[in-house]
Amino acid sequence: MLEVTELPAGQRNAIGVTLGLLGDEWALLILREALLGASRFVDWRSRLPISNAVLTARLARLTESGLFVRGNGYRLTERGADVWSILLSIWAWEDRWVAAHVERLPVRVHRLCGKPFDPVLVCSACDGTVLAIDHTLAGGFGPSGSWERSVPAATTRRRSGDSADAGFFPETAALIGNRWSAALVGAAFQGVHRFSDFQRCLNAPPTMVADRIRTLCSLGVLGDDYRLTAKGLAFFPVVMCLVGWAQRWFRAAEGPALVHRHLPCDSAFVAALDCSSCGDRLARKDVVPTS
Numbered sequence: 001m002l003e004v005t006e007l008p009a010g011q012r013n014a015i016g017v018t019l020g021l022l023g024d025e026w027a028l029l030i031l032r033e034a035l036l037g038a039s040r041f042v043d044w045r046s047r048l049p050i051s052n053a054v055l056t057a058r059l060a061r062l063t064e065s066g067l068f069v070r071g072n073g074y075r076l077t078e079r080g081a082d083v084w085s086i087l088l089s090i091w092a093w094e095d096r097w098v099a100a101h102v103e104r105l106p107v108r109v110h111r112l113c114g115k116p117f118d119p120v121l122v123c124s125a126c127d128g129t130v131l132a133i134d135h136t137l138a139g140g141f142g143p144s145g146s147w148e149r150s151v152p153a154a155t156t157r158r159r160s161g162d163s164a165d166a167g168f169f170p171e172t173a174a175l176i177g178n179r180w181s182a183a184l185v186g187a188a189f190q191g192v193h194r195f196s197d198f199q200r201c202l203n204a205p206p207t208m209v210a211d212r213i214r215t216l217c218s219l220g221v222l223g224d225d226y227r228l229t230a231k232g233l234a235f236f237p238v239v240m241c242l243v244g245w246a247q248r249w250f251r252a253a254e255g256p257a258l259v260h261r262h263l264p265c266d267s268a269f270v271a272a273l274d275c276s277s278c279g280d281r282l283a284r285k286d287v288v289p290t291s
């Protein structure tokens with residue numbers, strides 16, 4: 001049964017809450033290891049270069065937010081396990097577009113067809129492939145949507161002892177691990193490409209906007225014209241899986257933050273992933289990492 005968390009009116013919407021939770025490399029790594037079987041404190045400590053303090057804080061936050069339940073260790077809830085499609089999209093994108101990783105990423109094999117695969121973003125209603133540039137999605141902000149409500153609250157989570165990035169998903173962390181970067185990426189996917197428009201959307205100081213644009217350009221996600229490059233566009237499945245997860249589990253009193261229709265089938269768009277090898281719908285239990 002899906003238990004949705006109701007968010008108070010006028011506050012952070014589902015996207016803002018989700019970015020605050022998952023726009024954090026350690027949280028993503030803890031969830032990844034949980035999907036691979038970690039459930040006790042020592043499991044994460046032995047698998048990740050994470051400090052006691054950071055692990056304790058993240059597990060508490062993820063438990064509080066309904067991704068884990070305490071018992072004999074930490075067990076993923078349905079909400080926690082449901083991040084698999086986000087992690088899978090990140091894994092595929094980092095694998096294809098990012099050279100520097102502290103660990104070699106394993107190969108993704110689809111249990112049903114036995115072949116290595118890439119996840120393909122599709123419409124869950126009609127199974128049609130959806131690309132960032134094919135204009136088959138119409139829509140945008142819904143009743144609780146606005147730039148202001150879609151960015152996480154300013155965070156104080158970078159404390160001493162809270163080591164910087166882990167380096168496992170280095171560029172994903174750069175794209176979504178910072179409130180302004182995440183908003184900038186969201187704006188770019190909505191077609192924004194002028195400095196003044198970015199600034200208007202983010203409502204942030206110009207030096208901050210300039211700094212974030214420079215970072216995205218240096219990563220090759222934005223080009224010199226401030227438009228998304230092929231690498232940037234390829235991040236779309238991560239964005240749509242994040243949006244899907246956010247809206248499955250959190251709902252603002254006013255309604256959804258984002259509303260999209262898939263035009264070819266005229267249905268509300270819900271992201272799903274297909275196997276690039278056999279074309280079947282991917283399910284969490286059918287995705288296996290092999291070395």
Ligand SMILES: [Zn+2]
Nearest residue numbers: 123126262265
């Ligand atoms: Zn469709």
Ligand SMILES: [Zn+2]
Nearest residue numbers: 110113275278
């Ligand atoms: Zn397959």
